[in-house]
Amino acid sequence: MQEGEQISLSDLVKVKVYDRDGRHIGHVQDLAMKKDVSTPGISHLGIHLLWTDRVGEVELVRRAEDVVLLVPWSKVSEVSEEAVRISESHPALTAESSGGLRLVRRDILNQQMLDQRGNRIQRVDDVLLRAEGGGLVVEGLEVSKGLLYTSSKLRAFIAGLRRKHMVRHDPDLIPWEAVQRIEDGKLVLEEPPE
Amino acid sequence: MSAVGFSNLRKRIRESNLGPLLAVLGPGIIVAMVDNDAGGIATYSVAGARYGYAILWVMIPTAVLLYMVQEMNARMGVITGKGLASLIREKFSFRLTALIMLAMLAANFANTVSDFAGIAAGAEIFGVRYYIAVPIAAAGIWWLVLKGTYKVVEKVFLLVSLVYIAYIISAFLARPDWSEVAKGFLVPSGSMNASFILMVITIVGTTIAPWMQFYQQSSIVDKGLSEKDLRYERADTGIGTVFLVITASAIMIACAAAFFNNPNVGATQIKSAEQAALALAPVAGDYASYLFAFGLLGASIFAASILPLATAYTVCEAFGWEYGVDHSFSEAPKFYIVYTTFIVGGAAFIMVPGMPLITVMLISQTVNGLLLPVVLTCMLKIIRDRDVMGDHVNGDTYNTVAWLAVFVLYVLDAWLVIATIFPAG
8 A cells, every 4th residue: 555545444354365475364354453542553463364273483283263363564565455465474473462452343343432421423334544654544433334324413523523633534534533532342532622 | 008018018029039020021021012013913813813723833932932032132132231233233244234224114114104003993993083093192102202211111111011911801702712722722733725824924923023133132231231130131031922922822812712613704804903803892792892902002002102212222223323212302313313203204104095004014024024034143143252242152052943943934034025025816
């Protein structure tokens, strides 16, 4: 991806992953980032492997299927809607713990957004990512998929947040900076200015 | 009983196991009772009139299937604290969720229309013209939910569910042969021709509908039940299932006793609940007829309250909009807009002469038939996911039985949809 180019999480999930030798080794299952919402950078790629017989340095007794490994983003060499390539050879992949990390698909996509008073606003319909400095950062949260129109109240809410953060986005996008915290699986958004 | 007596009784209930059970009772009973709505009453009436006691045994496996499905909903609601729409959205995708919601909106609206038709028919039997009864009922239902809290609404609904006793009394007034009734339950019989099988399928399809899974789970979440309440919620589901079977069977027994093999009444001419109520008068007496009509009226009002509510809950939950009867209109506008649209739209549909009611019923039946397998498949996948359910996933044996049961439902449903779209003869 070129610097500044955008991609939706839903376009990235299930994309085939190839290793350094060009072998199809699995598909994109998830992306990981730090739990601190002020750090929007993607730190790991979650690969659903077709099979593996080792996890990091640990050799398994026998082949395992249906395994999802977190590979550091530094090992990702290419990302597109057609393929994701990594710079290591399967099955000798660098695997890291998911402890202390937030998974974008599992913990953000489709989750509930709340305002400061705890009122439900809408669910996260998609997560927009942007290429930056050789990696990916979370740009914002999409709240409309075309099937349903967002209400005028929600549009005003989003417009307020966009003005506050001085960003020019798709009108259906809530900038990531507006996410104040994530509690009990719910994303709490800051209040837009009056 | 004196005030002291009541106080002692309340204390004893609190100290026994009954206290927590009574506190939890509600979602399972309400969902089962609402299932006996105008469409359900019509189906059970026609089944009893055409096939007599020989079709009663169908209610036993149907009840087992219903309990299994609703128990899984109860477990998911209690363990995850999330409604089914939330879980489907989180486990699968926005697109699948949106499709399910669109299908459910269509099916539930059609069901709501049929319930207002039941209100109109029931009121007409008592001499109240439909153009007076329907708007009054719609306004009353709307006001109750808009102005009431969850506790008040649930209590009113539980109280209204007593209306189904009318059917049990009607069954007794019809003077059935109880030994034949017992035989009908215990010995599977009936001529296995296409029309009998279609009747069986229609009974199962009427008894297990997709909206029930969403409503019961959302009600459990709304009620704030937790893991410690699970066994009581299972009891609630079981009691609801038993009530449903008793009521449905009572309708069948009343119609079987009055119309089946009765040369004075053309059993095959009974095609709706109001026809059954009117035809009961000369056979089982005016009281039986009025009780049957009263049951139809009450059940239709009850269902017309719950179905729009269930739809509003489910849609808002799926898309993440604020919802709940404890919120005001300004706090949860979309919840009340969906609810109001269903009530006003359903009532208005009945008020306009010449609207195609039969077509609406067929659409409802077909969409429900198509939707149920999708919803059940999602449920069975979610309930086996340890990340979601922890230690409360389905065990291997239970899961196999559940898949088998659901497979049977798939086959029956497919048959029903095909028979609805391409009716024989």
